[in-house]
Amino acid sequence: xxKLKIGQDELTRELAKGLVALCIRNNNILEDYHAEGxxxxxxxxxxxxxxxxxxxxxLFLDFVSNDPKKxxxxxxxxxxxxxxxxREWDEPEISFHGRLQEYMDFVEKYVVFGVEEE
Numbered sequence: 001x002x003k004l005k006i007g008q009d010e011l012t013r014e015l016a017k018g019l020v021a022l023c024i025r026n027n028n029i030l031e032d033y034h035a036e037g038x039x040x041x042x043x044x045x046x047x048x049x050x051x052x053x054x055x056x057x058x059l060f061l062d063f064v065s066n067d068p069k070k071x072x073x074x075x076x077x078x079x080x081x082x083x084x085x086x087r088e089w090d091e092p093e094i095s096f097h098g099r100l101q102e103y104m105d106f107v108e109k110y111v112v113f114g115v116e117e118e
Contacts, residue, residue: 018081
């Protein structure tokens, strides 16, 4: 079987779609709310967001594990989701909606990376 060749920009786009599909769209809690046809109140939103964070955290553990097999598993899982669940979605665009740009500017100005604590 020939290996898939994909550019960095395309890979980044597919990983973004896969992450949203896997960790947010395919969230059991969201599916339950949708099936019940009930409005999402603050309590339900909190439960949904907690589940999303847990999903992302679980996946990111593979990304930061320093284990090539786990990293490969996570990448393949996201690419699978991108090419199945998110296949017909719009392509992602760079977005600074909300406060994202403000947060990015703050981090760039005030956070130092790569400095070991003494």
